[in-house]
Amino acid sequence: MIIAERKPINEIVNMVSDAKKILLLGCRGCVTVCSAGGEREVEILSSLIKLGMQKQGKSVEIIEGTLVRQCDKEYIDSIEQWKGQYDAIVSMACGVGVNFIANLMPSTRVYPAVNTSFFGGSADQGVWTEQCAGCGDCVLHLTGGLCPVARCAKSLMNGPCGGSVDGRCEIHPDVECIWQSIHDRLGRTGNADAMKAIAPIRDWSTAGHGGPRKTLRDDLTV
Numbered sequence: 001m002i003i004a005e006r007k008p009i010n011e012i013v014n015m016v017s018d019a020k021k022i023l024l025l026g027c028r029g030c031v032t033v034c035s036a037g038g039e040r041e042v043e044i045l046s047s048l049i050k051l052g053m054q055k056q057g058k059s060v061e062i063i064e065g066t067l068v069r070q071c072d073k074e075y076i077d078s079i080e081q082w083k084g085q086y087d088a089i090v091s092m093a094c095g096v097g098v099n100f101i102a103n104l105m106p107s108t109r110v111y112p113a114v115n116t117s118f119f120g121g122s123a124d125q126g127v128w129t130e131q132c133a134g135c136g137d138c139v140l141h142l143t144g145g146l147c148p149v150a151r152c153a154k155s156l157m158n159g160p161c162g163g164s165v166d167g168r169c170e171i172h173p174d175v176e177c178i179w180q181s182i183h184d185r186l187g188r189t190g191n192a193d194a195m196k197a198i199a200p201i202r203d204w205s206t207a208g209h210g211g212p213r214k215t216l217r218d219d220l221t222v
């Protein structure tokens with residue numbers, strides 16, 4: 001899922017300090033699962049914005065809503081129910097949701113309430129870790145299912161770099177050297193020879209460095 005965390009409240013209040021009526025929109029997708037922008041967080045942020053505005057000697061009306069998903073036009077259309085009742089939208093969805101709303105509502109001010117961080121999963125209560133960087137050319141079949149792009153500090157395609165100590169990364173000693181883990185895992189699963197293969201120079205154009213990417217499925221388009 002996409003992992004995000006709420007922006008500092010002062011940053012959000014400063015963004016919206018000119019608004020008189022805000023539509024504060026959560027999303028029931030990833031940001032609900034990672035406790036950044038679901039229904040509960042909308043309720044909390046609504047109170048915090050009102051308090052923050054009060055401190056600036058201002059008042060604001062806030063309509064609270066949470067869409068099934070903000071990354072899907074089908075669900076964004078339901079914003080129509082609040083038409084004319086707000087002068088700005090504060091979205092608690094990931095950056096995809098904020099972009100989708102901005103695309104579909106060209107004349108409405110739209111603000112992000114969360115920082116979108118990475119693709120990851122829940123490692124422990126209240127802890128999420130990055131697992132995939134969406135590089136567009138997955139190599140997990142070569143690396144025992146562990147991602148060197150997202151989980152190696154240098155995104156090495158041929159590792160380890162030689163700097164790890166006791167299986168910990170030389171750049172971030174608090175995390176495992178993923179190439180050590182790849183090596184160990186390939187050995188455990190009877191595929192140790194895979195480590196001898198040299199990965200060719202990588203074409204990073206699939207990773208989004210050349211502009212926005214698009215996936216088009218012929219079997220689904222109409």
Ligand code: SF4
Pocket residue numbers: 131132133134135136137138139140147148149150
């Ligand atoms: S190799 Fe690319 S697509 Fe596969 S998990 Fe890593 S970043 Fe994601």
Ligand code: SF4
Pocket residue numbers: 151152153154155156159160161162163164168169170171172176177178179180
């Ligand atoms: S120590 Fe391991 S994880 Fe860290 S940069 Fe080197 S190869 Fe990558």
